Amino acid sequence: MSQTNRMMLRYRYRAYPTPVQAQMLARTFGCARVVFNDVLRTREQAHVAGEKISDNEIQRLVVTSAKTTPERAWLADVSAVALVQACRDAHQAYRNFFNSISGKRKGRKVGHPRFRSKKDSRQSIRLTRSGFGATARGVRVTKVGDMKLKWSRSLPSIPSSVTIIQEPDGRYYASFVVAVETTPLPVCAKDVGLDLGIETLIATSDGALIANPRYLQSRQRRLANAQRSFSRKQKGSSNREKARIRGAVQHRKVREARADYLHKQALRLIRENQAVYIEDLAVSGLARTRLARSVHDASWSIFVGLLQEKATRYGRSVVKVGRHFPSSQLCSACGHRDGPKPLSVRSWTCAQCGISHHRDINAARNILVEGRRVAAGQAETINARGENVRLGSRRAVLVEAGTLRGAA
Numbered sequence: 455m456s457q458t459n460r461m462m463l464r465y466r467y468r469a470y471p472t473p474v475q476a477q478m479l480a481r482t483f484g485c486a487r488v489v490f491n492d493v494l495r496t497r498e499q500a501h502v503a504g505e506k507i508s509d510n511e512i513q514r515l516v517v518t519s520a521k522t523t524p525e526r527a528w529l530a531d532v533s534a535v536a537l538v539q540a541c542r543d544a545h546q547a548y549r550n551f552f553n554s555i556s557g558k559r560k561g562r563k564v565g566h567p568r569f570r571s572k573k574d575s576r577q578s579i580r581l582t583r584s585g586f587g588a589t590a591r592g593v594r595v596t597k598v599g600d601m602k603l604k605w606s607r608s609l610p611s612i613p614s615s616v617t618i619i620q621e622p623d624g625r626y627y628a629s630f631v632v633a634v635e636t637t638p639l640p641v642c643a644k645d646v647g648l649d650l651g652i653e654t655l656i657a658t659s660d661g662a663l664i665a666n667p668r669y670l671q672s673r674q675r676r677l678a679n680a681q682r683s684f685s686r687k688q689k690g691s692s693n694r695e696k697a698r699i700r701g702a703v704q705h706r707k708v709r710e711a712r713a714d715y716l717h718k719q720a721l722r723l724i725r726e727n728q729a730v731y732i733e734d735l736a737v738s739g740l741a742r743t744r745l746a747r748s749v750h751d752a753s754w755s756i757f758v759g760l761l762q763e764k765a766t767r768y769g770r771s772v773v774k775v776g777r778h779f780p781s782s783q784l785c786s787a788c789g790h791r792d793g794p795k796p797l798s799v800r801s802w803t804c805a806q807c808g809i810s811h812h813r814d815i816n817a818a819r820n821i822l823v824e825g826r827r828v829a830a831g832q833a834e835t836i837n838a839r840g841e842n843v844r845l846g847s848r849r850a851v852l853v854e855a856g857t858l859r860g861a862a
């Protein structure tokens with residue numbers, strides 16, 4: 455399998471450790487957490503003292519030498535592979551931080567690595583090939599034993615690493631990193647523009663409206679009851695822990711239902727279209743408004759990521775249109791720019807050609823045309839009628855990013 459026709463994916467399976475194995479995993483989680491924190495502490499002390507220290511020297515201090523001390527002798531009881539990977543994770547966190555502040559790393563700014571806590575609801579360890587092995591029954595983890603897995607599907611290749619995870623609801627998972635060969639689908643002549651929203655999750659340029667299930671909102675009452683019950687329990691009691699797990703189970707059901715829905719929608723759109731055009735939304739900005747809960751429930755970023763992943767795997771393309779493109783202001787029939795509109799306006803009539811538009815479908819059609827222009831590298835936008843529309847450097851009006859209370 456060549457390097458050019460494969461991609462790295464994660465295959466995740468439910469794990470069922472025995473009580474003894476669960477106890478050993480808990481010890482391994484704790485030791486890896488301590489090593490990670492020791493790396494951060496050693497780096498901070500070296501920085502304050504004005505000394506330079508290499509990654510290998512830090513690993514020798516916090517793992518190899520620490521095992522010989524009375525304070526850290528218990529590190530020898532767990533897998534050394536997990537401890538080494540904890541060191542490497544800490545080193546990578548620092549590299550991401552420095553690359554972010556220097557501009558080498560694109561995207562949102564990465565914060566300074568934080569210390570891990572035993573109170574974190576999610577615990578995990580990462581192991582390379584020398585620390586695990588896949589078996590017919592499950593996975594063999596060093597110093598933990600043969601842990602049973604539910605093989606819902608077979609691994610496509612030999613995994614390079616595995617992450618053992620304990621979720622907040624108490625379930626265990628094994629997440630394998632494997633190389634998957636890309637399988638391009640037959641070329642088709644169809645492409646589509648997508649407009650993402652809250653009331654309607656996806657509006658396509660074909661005129662289809664895909665509903666937003668609002669999984670978080672549908673379980674809001676159950677989540678509120680679980681949180682209320684949790685807050686009333688005595689701290690440190692068994693009943694409080696049971697109440698915490700009940701709340702985590704509700705969140706897991708929301709997360710899994712949403713992920714399943716988004717996977718299916720993304721895969722269907724990629725299979726049916728050679729190219730998908732989508733707007734580059736400022737999700738982080740919208741998540742700081744009063745619509746934050748609805749924005750997070752819609753999970754636009756996750757959906758766009760799934761589109762890009764499946765497009766890479768199946769030989770399709772996903773093109774992003776600039777977030778300042780006024781898709782909701784242009785008439786997709788004649789190209790007339792009708793100005794900004796509040797989100798309460800769900801349909802409007804063009805003042806020039808008199809054609810009535812559904813707000814989201816009209817925006818999707820404009821995104822389709824603009825996406826074709828971006829993909830082709832043209833200098834002008836061509837509307838649905840084939841006419842040229844020159845767009846100035848004026849930004850979209852800020853009201854486009856907001857909404858009115860009680861909007862449809």
